[in-house]
Amino acid sequence: MKKPYVFVTRTLPKKAIGQLQQLVELKMWPKEDVAVPRDILLEEARKCDALLTMLSDKIDSTIIDNAPNLKVVANLAVGFDNIDVEYATEKNIAVCNTPDVLTDTTADLTFGLLMATSRRLIEAADLVREGKWKSWSPLLLAGQDIHHKTIGIVGMGKIGETVAKRATGFEMDILYHNRSRNSEAENQLGAKYCSFDDLIETADFIVCLTPLTTETRNLFNAATFKKMKRSAIFINASRGPVVDEKALYNALVTGEIAGAGLDVFEVEPINADHPLLTLKNVVALPHIGSSSTETRITMMRLCCDNIEAVLTNNIPQTIVNKEWKQSGVN
Structure with missing residues (x-):
């Protein structure tokens, strides 16, 4: 059976994504400090079951319409103003963030x-x-x-x-x-x-x-x-x-x-x-509010846990669009 495909828009350390990587086919944009170009994000979205995004990645209706298999967007931030949450909800896509831990x-x-x-x-x-x-x-x-x-x-x-x-x-x-x-x-x-x-x-x-x-x-x-x-x-x-x-x-x-x-x-x-x-x-300062090693690793793991939950028909820990419903949720 083909594994779900997950695209991560920055390079993250293995200790943060290791568990998820065993369950899915995972690809990361190979740069930590350079945003993924829009055309590449569009190309990857076409194949994705899940996106792990940064606050600087604009996930709008164009991206969503270009991603027929997309089930979840996990944003590495508390904020989610980079995501069209209302449109994602219409398309039955879970939007998750990382509150509390930071x-x-x-x-x-x-x-x-x-x-x-x-x-x-x-x-x-x-x-x-x-x-x-x-x-x-x-x-x-x-x-x-x-x-x-x-x-x-x-x-x-x-x-x-x-x-x-x-x-x-x-x-x-x-x-x-x-x-x-x-x-x-x-x-x-x-x-x-x-x-x-x-x-x-x-x-x-x-x-x-x-x-x-x-x-x-x-x-x-x-x-x-x-x-x-x-x-x-x-x-x-x-x-x-x-x-x-x-x-x-x-x-x-x-x-x-x-x-x-x-x-x-x-x-x-x-x-x-x-x-x-x-x-x-x-x-x-360069937008480093939550940037301690301990907290950022915890945020990354929470994103991965949320993706895993949605892809295995479970409820994610921190969902933004409470109206989201997934058929077969345990």
Whole structure:
């Protein structure tokens, strides 16, 4: 009997895919840090029973219509805005993601980005590395304190809640805005729910962790930055398109806000001549929120487990489109 065919859009380590590889015919795009070209993805989709994809792989109606045997798309991310989930559901294709397993790791990175931006750690490290540290001085690369300040979290899901937990160690006041109230964060962490406008006007650190939706696209725009404190630090570890990058650049250049820490961008990867990269008060990272070895391996294995479940007529652990039904599911 012919084995199911699975295409993986990046090269993944054998220890992450070994079990799945025994059950299927598996092919990987032979590069770890270069996206699979669209034409090759289309060609592979024609043969696929399953796709293991990255957030940068666009799985739209064209790909789906080109994949008559496709049963499951397992996305190596919590987010799934790169996939046309509604159309996949129409075609009876399961869409899976990797929630929960990366919560702590992403929260660590988010808070680390906040610290690096507010305390100017990258600037300081570069000063030493470039041989420009000539003497000690009272206000050498003086940044902003974090302790006893107010953090405002936009998007109080599991990652937001975990960032709030880290903020309690710095004795910060915690504000949050979300589509719905998070009673656990309020009761356990002392977080206070407020309107979006109140949050951006009050918080010293505004941390964006909201998913990308029609409503959140360009949520942080020129009007938003104008309402922030001039001393505010803006952190984005969610999705790039929730921010109007031109407005952010202008806000930083004109001093409307003090700094920004960014792990995500409107178009990724960004070019070295991107305007935001010219600013010393910007800390820019290459979308590494969940990138610890332990967490990424766990994410890869969860993707493989989800694929195996669907291909063996079982329910996957983390399915996005709950409406999906597969005949013969155990």
